[in-house]
Amino acid sequence: MQKEVILSIHPKYAKAIYEGRKHWEFRTVPPPIDQPIYIYETAPICRVTGMVSFAYAVSGVPEYIWNVVKSLGHFHGAGMNKPGISRDAFYAYAKGKPSITALRIEVQGR
Numbered sequence: 534m535q536k537e538v539i540l541s542i543h544p545k546y547a548k549a550i551y552e553g554r555k556h557w558e559f560r561t562v563p564p565p566i567d568q569p570i571y572i573y574e575t576a577p578i579c580r581v582t583g584m585v586s587f588a589y590a591v592s593g594v595p596e597y598i599w600n601v602v603k604s605l606g607h608f609h610g611a612g613m614n615k616p617g618i619s620r621d622a623f624y625a626y627a628k629g630k631p632s633i634t635a636l637r638i639e640v641q642g643r
Contacts, residue, residue: 555617595627
């Protein structure tokens with residue numbers, strides 16, 4: 534029996550996921566990718582607003598992860614490979630962290 538998993542995501546990033554403008558989720562502690570995950574939008578929304586599934590995950594040092602995600606644009610197509618976060622915001626999130634996991638968003642819905 535699998536436990537239900539909830540990811541806390543800032544509203545602007547949840548909106549980008551739902552609108553198809555964010556194809557990657559970055560985490561220092563990744564959730565399981567073999568089941569749908571509930572999206573909990575943080576303040577001011579403060580509720581579960583949808584679900585997401587992940588196709589695969591890539592882990593490594595921040596610089597490696599950013600380069601891999603950007604290079605996968607050749608595989609997915611540039612229009613279908615949007616990190617949904619700026620390079621500066623990614624590195625601010627990753628600062629001081631030894632490892633980051635990039636999760637490829639497969640399915641999203643409200």
